[in-house]
Amino acid sequence: MQLVQEQKCFGGRQIRYRHDSHTLNCGMQFSVFLPPQAEQGPVPAVYWLSGLTCTDENFSSKAGAQRVAAMLGLALIIPDTSPRGDGVADDPEGAYDLGLGAGFYVNATQAPWNKHYHMYDYVLSELPALVESELPLNGKRAISGHSMGGHGALVLALRNPERFVSVSAFAPISNPTDCPWGHKALSAYLGEDQAAWAEYDASLLLKAKGSSLPMLVDQGEADNFLAEQLRPQALQAAAEEAGAELELRLQPGYDHSYYFIASFIEDHLRFHARHLGA
Amino acid sequence: MQLVQEQKCFGGRQIRYRHDSHTLNCGMQFSVFLPPQAEQGPVPAVYWLSGLTCTDENFSSKAGAQRVAAMLGLALIIPDTSPRGDGVADDPEGAYDLGLGAGFYVNATQAPWNKHYHMYDYVLSELPALVESELPLNGKRAISGHSMGGHGALVLALRNPERFVSVSAFAPISNPTDCPWGHKALSAYLGEDQAAWAEYDASLLLKAKGSSLPMLVDQGEADNFLAEQLRPQALQAAAEEAGAELELRLQPGYDHSYYFIASFIEDHLRFHARHLGA
Numbered sequence: 001m002q003l004v005q006e007q008k009c010f011g012g013r014q015i016r017y018r019h020d021s022h023t024l025n026c027g028m029q030f031s032v033f034l035p036p037q038a039e040q041g042p043v044p045a046v047y048w049l050s051g052l053t054c055t056d057e058n059f060s061s062k063a064g065a066q067r068v069a070a071m072l073g074l075a076l077i078i079p080d081t082s083p084r085g086d087g088v089a090d091d092p093e094g095a096y097d098l099g100l101g102a103g104f105y106v107n108a109t110q111a112p113w114n115k116h117y118h119m120y121d122y123v124l125s126e127l128p129a130l131v132e133s134e135l136p137l138n139g140k141r142a143i144s145g146h147s148m149g150g151h152g153a154l155v156l157a158l159r160n161p162e163r164f165v166s167v168s169a170f171a172p173i174s175n176p177t178d179c180p181w182g183h184k185a186l187s188a189y190l191g192e193d194q195a196a197w198a199e200y201d202a203s204l205l206l207k208a209k210g211s212s213l214p215m216l217v218d219q220g221e222a223d224n225f226l227a228e229q230l231r232p233q234a235l236q237a238a239a240e241e242a243g244a245e246l247e248l249r250l251q252p253g254y255d256h257s258y259y260f261i262a263s264f265i266e267d268h269l270r271f272h273a274r275h276l277g278a
Numbered sequence: 279m280q281l282v283q284e285q286k287c288f289g290g291r292q293i294r295y296r297h298d299s300h301t302l303n304c305g306m307q308f309s310v311f312l313p314p315q316a317e318q319g320p321v322p323a324v325y326w327l328s329g330l331t332c333t334d335e336n337f338s339s340k341a342g343a344q345r346v347a348a349m350l351g352l353a354l355i356i357p358d359t360s361p362r363g364d365g366v367a368d369d370p371e372g373a374y375d376l377g378l379g380a381g382f383y384v385n386a387t388q389a390p391w392n393k394h395y396h397m398y399d400y401v402l403s404e405l406p407a408l409v410e411s412e413l414p415l416n417g418k419r420a421i422s423g424h425s426m427g428g429h430g431a432l433v434l435a436l437r438n439p440e441r442f443v444s445v446s447a448f449a450p451i452s453n454p455t456d457c458p459w460g461h462k463a464l465s466a467y468l469g470e471d472q473a474a475w476a477e478y479d480a481s482l483l484l485k486a487k488g489s490s491l492p493m494l495v496d497q498g499e500a501d502n503f504l505a506e507q508l509r510p511q512a513l514q515a516a517a518e519e520a521g522a523e524l525e526l527r528l529q530p531g532y533d534h535s536y537y538f539i540a541s542f543i544e545d546h547l548r549f550h551a552r553h554l555g556a
Contacts, residue, residue, distance in 0.1 A: 008500065009537035061536065064342035222286065258339065259287040 010070035031056040037073035042138035044276035049149030062258035083116035105152030108189035142272035154202035166275035175234035210242035220254030288348035315351035320416035322554035327427030340536040361394035383430030386467035420550035432480035444553035446494040453512035488520035498532030
């Protein structure tokens, strides 16, 4: 784990690291915010999964999350959205919603994606093991994300409730087996077996398995992707059917951008802090 | 004044406009944040001048200023950093510190710059007249900025104290007649007559004319440009000599980036709000 850049921010440290990922079979960058409290001892962490086309930089520079994390004593762990580098497969037409910047937090089983695209395992196991061995983290984790990253956060938490104390999402792709983004990505990465897709669909997982995890979801009502791609109603219906603890908030007038995320990130971090004991 | 984009943010409106500037002799974009209070009636405005290479977008997306502006009932007016467009002169070598993105908030007198580079008049007169006629603003103004924009804010306020109630800056180019960035820009835009340069040097202006304006300046001590380009000591010495009301805060560990600005923007907006009666 090699330090690329460190910048002081709200009394804490905004840091970018580079490391060789054995899970992804390539070099990766990620960002971390360590709050001032980490100088005194280990702190809990909120993992943030970003959306299509993003790197670790978008959330770091645009969400205003460090201010709140510094108040609450939370670390932020911010991975990239796909494997990267010269040998990594990309969509032949350079589409924004497949390949680089669009890993969808799955373990790909289909060529050419299966050589590198194992973002599910990377975020679930390799990255936490790495940062928890190298940084002042106490091993308590919450997870959140935006759009494709909201999908990733929900799926990771629903399948691994012992790993996270709480999960939240902004405008998540809530039911990817039933939307164009999800169809395209899941068929490419996982092939045509829809049983495999179901393991990466938060609404289907919640309906099938239920969950006792606290879940908070914000969705802008002026989000252009709401009806066709995001479908939070499917998640809500699944939560009701399963008796799960989902708070879905529809926010009038907000779109899909970081202005929306910035407006509500404080609520999300306070929600996680309560469950993390921060 | 044509609306390009509008996005809800912290209950207010983040808006990008386009207009034909007669001062700059080209089409210009700028951004505005209107706080929720502007729905009820006119509000005061803080003008933000950005640094080298920036557009109106950097501050809008990275500073986290809307959260505070929404609390305090302040509008934010965020111009671009130079004239733009096909006919606008640029540095022949595409340097980042001259030409496009580097207008230095002066009225250029030298060819080829004098055809469009009148950012001083644009920010001082045309832009306020435009937004105050079209938007719910009460005509009270404060001004702030970063680096080249900190220079611009200080110069505009020191030369026009009747136009602004307060001025602040992050890492301003405090003494441009005596640093490489300033030498390069002022000689290009104004020619070799150094008496003309002095009209755009905050330290010389303050020393010569004094000021009763409240001034707040933050400077990161880990800023790579501090010693060679920024020279806040010159501003401080001028303030002491003139008996002016400058609070200069040296912030240990902070660099020149938006992480530094985000960390202290709340202090600056609260400072301006007090003087704006917000």
